[in-house]
Amino acid sequence: MIPDQLTIAAAQIAPVFLDRAATTTKIVQTIHDAAARGAQLVCFGETLLPAYPLWLTRTDGARFESDVQKELHALYLDQAVCIEAGHLQPICDAAQEKRIAVVLGIAERPADRGGHTIYCSCVYINEQGSIESVHRKLMPTYEERLSWGVGDGAGLVTHPLGPFTVGALNCWENWIPLARAALYAAGEDLHVAIWPGDQRLTQDITRFIAKESRSFVLSVGSIIRADDIPATVPYRDQMCDAGETIYDGGSCIAGPDGNWLVEPVTNKEDLIIAKIDHAQVRRERQNFDPVGHYARPEVLQLTVDRRRHAAARFIEENRD
Numbered sequence: 001m002i003p004d005q006l007t008i009a010a011a012q013i014a015p016v017f018l019d020r021a022a023t024t025t026k027i028v029q030t031i032h033d034a035a036a037r038g039a040q041l042v043c044f045g046e047t048l049l050p051a052y053p054l055w056l057t058r059t060d061g062a063r064f065e066s067d068v069q070k071e072l073h074a075l076y077l078d079q080a081v082c083i084e085a086g087h088l089q090p091i092c093d094a095a096q097e098k099r100i101a102v103v104l105g106i107a108e109r110p111a112d113r114g115g116h117t118i119y120c121s122c123v124y125i126n127e128q129g130s131i132e133s134v135h136r137k138l139m140p141t142y143e144e145r146l147s148w149g150v151g152d153g154a155g156l157v158t159h160p161l162g163p164f165t166v167g168a169l170n171c172w173e174n175w176i177p178l179a180r181a182a183l184y185a186a187g188e189d190l191h192v193a194i195w196p197g198d199q200r201l202t203q204d205i206t207r208f209i210a211k212e213s214r215s216f217v218l219s220v221g222s223i224i225r226a227d228d229i230p231a232t233v234p235y236r237d238q239m240c241d242a243g244e245t246i247y248d249g250g251s252c253i254a255g256p257d258g259n260w261l262v263e264p265v266t267n268k269e270d271l272i273i274a275k276i277d278h279a280q281v282r283r284e285r286q287n288f289d290p291v292g293h294y295a296r297p298e299v300l301q302l303t304v305d306r307r308r309h310a311a312a313r314f315i316e317e318n319r320d
Contacts, residue, residue, distance in 0.1 A: 003163060004163050004277050004278045004279050005162075005163070005275055005276065005277050005278070006040055006041065006161065006162045006163065006164055006190070006275070006276055006278075007037075007038045007039050007040050007041075007273065007274070007275050007276075008039060008040070008041045008042075008043070008190070008216075008218055008253070008273070008274055008275075008276060009034040009037070009039035009041065009042040009043065009271055009272060009273050009274075010042075010043055010218055010219070010220040010251040010252075010253065010262075010271075010272040011027075011030045011034065011042055011043065011044045011045075011220065011271055011272075012045070012197070012220060012221060012222065012223055012249045012251040012265060012268075012269060012270045012271070012272060013026060013027075013030055013044070013045075013048070013222065013223065013269050014222060014223050014224055014225065014228040014269060015048050015049065015050060015051045015052075015222060015224070015228065016050075016228070016230075017050070017051045017224070017228055017229045017230060017233060018050050018051050018075055018076065018079045018233055019050060019079065019230070020049060020050040020079045020080070020081065020087065023048065023049050023050050023051070024049065024087070024090055024091060025090075027044060027048070027049065027091055027094075027104070028090050028091060028094045030042065030044075030271065031091070031094040031095060031098060031100060031102060032094060032098060033271055034098075034100060034271060034273075035098035035099070035100045037271065037273050038273070039100060039273060040099075040100055040101065040127070040161065040162060041100065041101045041102075041103070041161060041166065041190075042100055042101075042102055042103075043102070043103040043104075043168075043192050043194065043218055043220045044102070044103065044104045044105055044194070044220060044222075045105050045194050045195055045196060045197050045220050045221045045222035045251075046105040046120060046122075046170050046171050046194045046195050046196050046197075046221070046222070047105050047106060047107040047120055047196070048104065048105050048106070048222050049081055049104065049105070049106045049107065050076075050079040050080065050081070050107060051079075051107070051224075052196040052197075052222065052224070052247070053072075053076060053107075053144070053147040053148075054196075054224065054239060054246055054247070055072055055235065055238070055239050056143040056144070056146055056147060057143055058238055058239050058240075059072070059235055059238045059239065061143050061146045061147075062143070062146060068234075068235055069146070071234055071235075072234060072235065073147065075233075075234065076107065076118060076147065077109060077116060077118065079107075080106075080107045080108065080109035080118050081106040081107060081108050081109060081121075082108075082109045082110070082111060082115065083108065083110070083123075083131065083134065084110070084111040084112075085111075088104075088106075088123065088125070088131065091104065091125065092125055092129040092130070092131065093129060094129075095125045095126070095127060095128075095129045096127075096128055096129025097129075099127045100127055101124070101125065101126050101127045101159075101161050101166070102123075102124070102125040103122065103123070103124055103125075103166070103168050103192045103194065103220075104122070104123045104125065105120070105121070105122055105123075105170065105194045106121050106122075106123055107119075107120065107121075107148075108120075108121035108134065108136065112308070112310065113149065113310075113311060114311065117148075117149040118147060118148050118149065119136040119137065119148055119149050119151055120136070120137035120140060120144065120148045120151070120170050120171075121134050121135060121136050121137070121151070121155075121170075122134075122135045122137075122155065122168045122169070122170050122192075122194055123135075124159055124166070124168065126159065126161075127161075132157075132159050133154075133155045133157050133159065134154070134155055135151070135154070135155020135156065135157075135168065135169070135170070136149075136151025136152060136154070136155060137150075137151045137170040137171070137173055138150070138151050138152070138153070138173050138176065138179060139151075139172075139173060139176070141171060141172040152305070152307070152308060152309040153182070153304055153305045153306050153307070154306055154307060154308040154309075156179065156182045156183065156186070156304055156306060157186060157306070158183060158186040158187055158188050161190070163278040164189055164190040164216075164276075164278060165186070165187040165188050165189050165190065166188070166190045166191075166192060167183035167186065167188035167190075167191055167192070168191070168192035168193070168194060169183070169191075169192075169193060169194075170194055171193075171194065171195050171196065171201070174193045174205055174209065175205065178302055180209065180212070180213065181290070181291075181302055182302065182304045184213055184215075184290050184291045185291045185302065185304075188213065188215060189213075189214075189215045189216065189256075189278070189281045190215060190216045190217075190218070190276070191209055191210075191213060191215050191216070191217045191218070192217075192218050192219075192220070193205070193206065193209065193217060193218070193219045193220075194219075194220055194221075195219060195220065195221040195222075195250065196221060196222060196224075196247055197221030197222040197223050197224065197247035197248065197249050197250060197251075198221060198247055198248055198249075198250050199248055199249070199250035199264045199266050200250070201219075201221070201250060202219040202221060202250040202251070202252055202264055203250065203252070203264050205219075206219040206252050206253075206254045206264075207254045207258045207259075207260070208258075209254075210254035210255060210256055210257070210258045211257070211258035212290065213256075213290055214256045214281060214284040214285045214288055214289065214290070215256050215281060216253070216254070216255060216256055216261075216276050216280075216281070217253070217254045218251075218252075218253050218274075219250070219251060219252050219253070219264075220251045221247065221249050221250045221251050222247055222249070223245070223247055223248060223249040223267070223268070223269055224245075224246045224247040225243075225244065225245045225246065226240040226241065226242055226243055226244045226245075226246070227243075245267060248266040248267050249264075249265055249266050249267065249268070249269075249270070250264045250265070250266055251264065251265050251270070251272055252264040252265065252272075253272070253274050253276075255276075255280055256280050256281050256283075256284040256285075257280070257284050261274050261276070262274055
């Protein structure tokens with residue numbers, strides 16, 4: 001490996017919709033494929049495992065006491081990811097075997113919140129196969145709030161990878177200025193933005209974040225077509241039309257000058273590979289560094305609460 005360089009990959013793939021085991025198998029194979037092409041980091045879209053809850057906008061998701069919504073939510077809970085139960089172990093094993101870091105979007109069903117609420121979470125797995133952070137989306141967007149809980153700041157952290165420092169956010173929280181600023185302050189110079197998968201989501205903000213942060217930015221989205229939703233999924237016919245592409249991908253990569261390395265890729269599953277050079281970050285920060293010589297911490301300050309939120313804190317009697 002050249003000291004200043006890193007090979008990164010955006011895995012624009014479709015889930016096996018609401019099938020955790022089958023989607024996990026597909027993710028593991030993609031990790032192997034990315035490593036075979038020299039990637040040291042591979043990134044996947046928002047809640048790829050086991051799927052983005054696209055039915056909310058297509059089945060009257062806000063209808064209260066709806067049997068449709070209850071049935072779909074029950075299925076989503078059944079197929080969601082419980083990290084404590086080991087659901088990510090095959091992916092961690094693949095990362096360790098291939099010595100590749102992974103950023104993965106999951107619909108998380110965490111035991112620490114009772115196990116019946118789903119969080120939109122972004123997981124960072126290092127090249128040793130260890131889960132380094134789980135970031136629960138700070139604020140689900142619009143109808144997503146009918147499916148996902150509100151996250152916290154525990155995952156607003158960065159990770160060293162080769163010459164870079166990697167951070168990641170879920171979908172529209174990339175638009176939250178202070179969430180971005182928290183990662184910049186933690187040394188980020190490679191930003192990963194994960195999305196359900198649509199060019200209209202990625203084509204503007206990817207280059208904007210790159211210019212604002214003077215960092216490389218990798219945006220990765222999934223692709224979901226009607227054919228990716230099995231006939232066994234309840235209310236499938238209400239979710240899609242025959243032959244429809246519901247999410248078209250839009251994965252792309254921008255450099256720290258805001259120019260495209262890879263323009264948005266749409267309407268196909270693809271493994272998008274790019275080699276990035278940290279010298280470009282250093283060049284662009286000559287005239288602007290958002291948390292260095294262009295910051296004014298004596299005037300503008302940010303406090304970030306990184307505690308994991310809990311429904312209760314129990315104080316036990318000391319029986320010794």
